[in-house]
Amino acid sequence: MRIGYYPGCSLLGSSREFDESVRALAGALGLELVQVPDWNCCGASSAHVLDHKLSLALPARILAQAEAAGLEEILAPCAACYNRLASARDALDKDPVLAREMEKVIGRPATHKVRVVNILEVLDRFKDTLPGLLKVPFAHKVACYYGCLLVRPAKVLHFDRAEDPQSMDRLAAAAGAAPLDWNYKTECCGAAFSVTRTDLVARLSGKIVADAVRAGAEAILVACPMCQSNLDMRRTESNAYLGADHQIPVLFITQALGLALGIDANRLGLQRHMVPATFAPAAV
Amino acid sequence: MTDSFEPKITAFVCNWCTYAGADLTGTSRIKYASNVRVLRLPCTGRIDFMLLAKAFSRGADGIIVSGCHPNDCHYTSGNYHARRRWMVYRDLMDFMGLDTRRITFSWVSAAEGARWAELVNEVTVAVRALGPYTDYRELALTGVE
């Protein structure tokens, strides 16, 4: 299978391990990733609050680039990129006038035919082949954390149930994990305030970590760089807020699946985490 | 020349809203131009587009078509059907080169007596300014050879 690939900035920087684990996993699953040529910033997470047109023009150009490259579908692992691309596509699709205007701005024809998919959607296509490939089942109790960007706004993304998503839980189960029923699946983690309002992030992320621990999770699985860094990188602050010492690791779903497929932890970038993510390999 | 010209205006109205509205204009003694001749029909849905064409052929310089506001049709949906018919007919008139400025579609309810007077006056003034519908009159004349 061949699919367009839009890494976006996070996957080149703060969340390199997401990029690494996606590529490693893709290799194992026989999924060819074709990077969108000469891609640009998607505009998250500031453009859409500053300038509506800009927040559409940036993704519009990416979509046009993908289209020019003959791609029908692009995978945006970063939830923010996914959200921006999908929203822009939807806006252009609904408003031909705006679409023409955007074409002028980006100086490219854009029929916005290219579909935008997130990592969970793509992996879901392998749910039947996955079990067969399992080497080291990821036999751990996990809390699947979706955050906000993957499932909202529902009327644009049409992905999973906005209030009670299940797609990651299904994948985790397929990888041999035991997904838990917990309460903070889609609560806000503080997202882009990670830098500007650490106190706020500490509080919001703290509650999420706390509930995952309460539910008895051994790991939190995520599919969004911002969620990951807030829950992982800001652990010191959130623990301070909670007055606790939670050491529960925060993995990208791709890392969990990678481990289950027997891919080396370093190829999955697990060593990059702030909260150590080491698991006693379970017997096959 | 045109200052002495008095346009001939034919109005097709529905019985339940605009005709009643025009009655109210009367009971309220509101004055308006006497150029208009009203034809009463049960509903705007009843108005065959050919009636409008025929009015022009009879030398009407302007036409008013009026009925109940959307949602208030006595027959619940006659005016909606009429509206669609007009949307297409007006478009076609224009395509054939007929003068759509001479035909005014409007909604006048049974309570809008004053509105009816305004409408007639506006249309009369407008059509007076346009002058007689010579194009069509000439056709009609060749018609009665």
Next chain:
Amino acid sequence: MDVIATSRQLLESGAVQAVIGFEAGTRGIPRPAFIRRAEGAGALVFDANCTQNLGTYLTRPEVRTLGRVAVTATPDTLRAILQLMAERQLKEEDVLALAVDATGEALELPTAQAVEEHLAMVAQVLPDRDREALERLGRMTREERWAFWQGEFARCVKCYACRNSCPMCYCGHCTMDCNRPQWVAEPSHALGNLEYHMVRAMHLAGRCVACGACGRACPVGIPVHLLTFHGEESVHRQFGQRAGASSRLDYALSTFRPDDKETFIR
């Protein structure tokens, strides 16, 4: 299988009692052929010149007496068949459409659904010259359009060839034939002609399958098809539906949406 083989087989098996198609005509213009015996099938041709809309014959009393007929069909013909079904003039069992492609292969479309699915593959586009003509007229001033049509109608002799060639003009009794009251002045003078073409265009708005047969049929070359095309485009633009799209299509002018958008009602 090609048209001839298919038709022969259909007639032999008795699946249909007649095949309506084309045979070689004079001056290289194919003419309609009504084949009723398998032996006759050999005469059938189907090429780019076979533009007449055979759908117009399907509602003729003479043809109805033939029994089940197959008809070699262009996309226009297929749309006509669906529209006729929508207007309860044809039943699925009355007609078997033979969609013929460029290579001459004939595809049997026995049901309305089959026809609809087949049409879904074919984009409905106006011929360039017609589209350009419509645009040109659109750019004219109102007065110029009036002059244009008056000039054209002046040549009209009310021979009704446009009416007879139209698959949708099947009404046994046309408004033109009404004399109580006399809706349209029957002589072919300026007024009578304008009114005739106005009625024709209005009566086909929302029903015209845009085959252009009327225009081709006009002996004096009046582009009458532009009138019905425009009406149909107007309906499509304003109500988003096209005649001949489905055998269950609602007539755009006897249905409505409470939120139909117009700009001119005061």
Next chain:
Amino acid sequence: MSRIGVFTCHCGENIGATVDCAKVAACTRNVPGVVHSVDYKYMCSDPGQTLIKEAIKEHNLTGVVVAACSPRMHEPTFRAAVAEAGLNPYLCEMANLREHCSWVHGKADATTDKAADLIRVMVEKVKHNEPLHPIKVPVTKRALVLGGGIAGIQAALDIANCGHQVVLVEKSPSIGGHMSQLSETFPTLDCSQCILTPRMVEAARHPNLTLMTYAELEKLEGFIGNFKATIRKKARQLDEKLCTGCGLCTTKCPQKKIPDEFNEGLGRRGAIYVPFPQAVPNKPVIDKANCTFYRSGKCKVCEKVCPTGAIRFDQQDELVTLDIGAIVLATGFKVMRTDKFPEYGYGKYPDVIDGLQFERLASASGPTLGAMQRPSDGKAPETVVFVACSGSRDRSKGVPYCSKICCMYTAKHAMLYKHKMHHGKAYVFYMDIRSSGKDYDEFVRRAIEEDDVTYIRGRVSRIYEEDGRLVVKGADTLMGGEPVEIKADLVVLATAVQAQDGSEELAQKLHVSYDPYHFFAESHPKLKPVETNTAGIFLAGACQAPRDIPETVAQASGAAAKVAALFSRDELTREPQVAVVNRLPAPMFSYCVGCFLCQSACPYQAIEQEEIRGRDGSLLKTLAKVNAGLCQGCGTCVATCRTKAIDIQGFSNEQIFAELMTL
């Protein structure tokens, strides 16, 4: 050759002042076909009318034009006068010289000319008038009421009390509907059962009223006054005549664990059961899906214990066909269910319940006998959160409208809770408080001020369980959007009121139109609130829109009054202003080509198919046919018809055309 008489009225000064009536009358004499033209001070006066009557005889007129006021004013008067003179009343038309001429124009020649024009127009019309006769439709004086809730019961009783036969059809085993499930009712807090059951009993006893419970409408044909309704009586597996309603079978049934509909799943029932103690009729029904016998072929305990041998395992559904004159639709509503609220864990957490369930919890006849016990562990809830607008006014839930009753019943619920548990804490999350109704706002104030229920203006974003309690997360918009978290023992969602399941199918069966949310549509939002577009079918209660009990009862009585009015005459007379499809000799039979494009143009489904067949029965032609019983005479079909096959009496093509041609 027509002989028209024209009678110009001065209406005192009203017309005379600006129009030269004498001149008008004079010049009208020269109009071809006019044999008599006079003017008079007051045409509508007795002498005036006599003038007309005598002229009709004297000049044996074939048509009359009265040039006076608006036909909307005096057309009936003059048509009656004309009829008295032996002329068909529909040969009389009026020219509107007053409202449309003399009152709106100044004194001028132009005004007089216009008056003359208006008369000429009418003269030309009358020349083409045909004698018409009012349409008479026989009326079957039996009403059918669909739905046995308070709406249906009220409508049925009112009609029955007018002395007419009524058949009340209810799909469940007992009448009573949602009202029978309620504990108390706002704004008076009187017990629902106590006020409803007497009505239910009265309905059962009423000599004019036939109850058909556990039955549904299968099919409906015909039109106003002449419907044919087919009712499916579902098999109760019981001989109702023999059954005494002792209830022994229900106590002995080995099945005990079936969630009980009446208690909204909070209670349990057997496979043979009576929905609730006060059920009418008080006869059990066997729930085949859950009955051991129907599943395994063994058991029949009920049969063994039945003292009268009333059980009938072999009983089949029965179809009954009835002649019906009018129908009242009272099929009620349903409340939005669990699957819609993942964010509230409704359906996941047993202690998140909906309003109807709370009614059962609070009801003395409910599963807890009125004791406040939460479903999960039967503990008395110390803190209860009520969430108003759960689903209502929420596009993402597909319900943009206000469910209307929730504000009131939520206040009621909070009160009922506080009255049972004084020390308990009750919170209400709301958007707005909509309590417009007699004593309604006072009621809500009482909940807030006397029973100190805490009202928080804001939405609840999420509800989840944490160590045995429900955490309700919301915001208080009056405190600047401050996030609020309440740990509750029980959460009650005031879920949206929605159209009953199957409303769409029923509407299509009855040719009644419905709104996007499948509530039945009234004929006119202001002036015909209980009528539907289909003559003879009326609406009552929440099947039209969310309604509370007082409104429902009022509307039900309104619908009943409409039915009674319809039944007050043996024949329904209708103005002959209806559409007709022309008929011709063979082979054409009619100008109609049977394209039926007019069918969808008709707002009243009055256009039917008529098949013309030869002697051998072969189909020659299919024509449109107008059902004069249904047609209201709008003429939309006429404008749609290409062949001019369909025309409307009183406003025919020829008449309008003639009018137009005089201008």
